[in-house]
Amino acid sequence: MRLLLQLALILSVCFIGDFLHRVCGIPLPGNILAMLVLFLLLCTKIVKVEQIEEMSNFFLKRLPFFFLPPTIGILAVYGVLKGNLLVFFLLCIFATIVTLALTGKITDILVHVQEKRKKDA
Numbered sequence: 001m002r003l004l005l006q007l008a009l010i011l012s013v014c015f016i017g018d019f020l021h022r023v024c025g026i027p028l029p030g031n032i033l034a035m036l037v038l039f040l041l042l043c044t045k046i047v048k049v050e051q052i053e054e055m056s057n058f059f060l061k062r063l064p065f066f067f068l069p070p071t072i073g074i075l076a077v078y079g080v081l082k083g084n085l086l087v088f089f090l091l092c093i094f095a096t097i098v099t100l101a102l103t104g105k106i107t108d109i110l111v112h113v114q115e116k117r118k119k120d121a
Helices: 002-022 030-043 049-061 063-076 078-120
Strands: none
Touching: 002 030, 002 049, 049 063, 063 078
């Protein structure tokens, strides 16, 4: 029963994100809005990590499965991409490098802020 409640909570947040996108017209995908809503709920302690931990771990363990639909979608439009495979490949490499660089920089900033807080305390 506990897992069903956790799943219901996660799905409710997903539906809220989709609602914000479709009805309110917020120009972000519903799944991104849902992650932001869940982040805010966790930060404000309205939802506690323990309330969604088991179901979240279940999803994380099966994360590669969620990449199948986009991969199949890319295969479905292979004819369109065939002429631009090099551009597509270079774009993927560039996006990966930018993501790694930004993640590293943000991590450096957060570590610096955390060390500064420890020194001040």
